[in-house]
Amino acid sequence: MMMRDLVRAGLAGGVLMCGLTGLAAPAQAPGFTALKALERGQWQLRETGGTSRAVCLGDPVSLFQQRHRGAECSRLVLENGPSRATVSYTCPGAGGGRTTITVETPRLVRIQSQGLEEGAPFDLDIEARKIGTCAAGN
Numbered sequence: 585m586m587m588r589d590l591v592r593a594g595l596a597g598g599v600l601m602c603g604l605t606g607l608a609a610p611a612q613a614p615g616f617t618a619l620k621a622l623e624r625g626q627w628q629l630r631e632t633g634g635t636s637r638a639v640c641l642g643d644p645v646s647l648f649q650q651r652h653r654g655a656e657c658s659r660l661v662l663e664n665g666p667s668r669a670t671v672s673y674t675c676p677g678a679g680g681g682r683t684t685i686t687v688e689t690p691r692l693v694r695i696q697s698q699g700l701e702e703g704a705p706f707d708l709d710i711e712a713r714k715i716g717t718c719a720a721g722n
Contacts, residue, residue, distance in 0.1 A: 618669045619644040621690045626716045629695070632709040640718035647693070648683045649673060650708055651701045678702060690714075 630636035655675040663670035674680035681699020691714040
């Protein structure tokens with residue numbers, strides 16, 4: 585093999601590795617395009633045909649883990665578009681899931697999440713709306 589061919593092969597491998605590294609970017613990395621527009625404050629999360637709860641939204645990345653809130657999980661960014669983001673995550677010993685957040689406006693998002701929580705499957709469809717400012721102490 586000629587030196588020129590070795591250099592080409594090395595460059596091609598480097599480009600491939602850079603591309604693959606980009607796919608495995610952690611969810612907490614800056615640059616979630618769709619989430620940048622979300623307003624911080626008090627949000628109401630309402631499951632289709634289910635319960636609702638209020639949250640004080642500081643970091644929008646927290647919306648990805650509806651069933652594994654607070655768990656230490658590894659994340660893989662699958663989609664990072666202007667109005668939609670998808671993350672797959674795994675929480676050792678607790679399960680994992682795949683969540684898509686679709687931003688309709690800075691005050692309204694749709695969250696779809698499926699996965700396993702402690703061996704049991706879940707499938708969530710949530711509408712989240714900003715309803716005001718956070719109460720003091722939140």
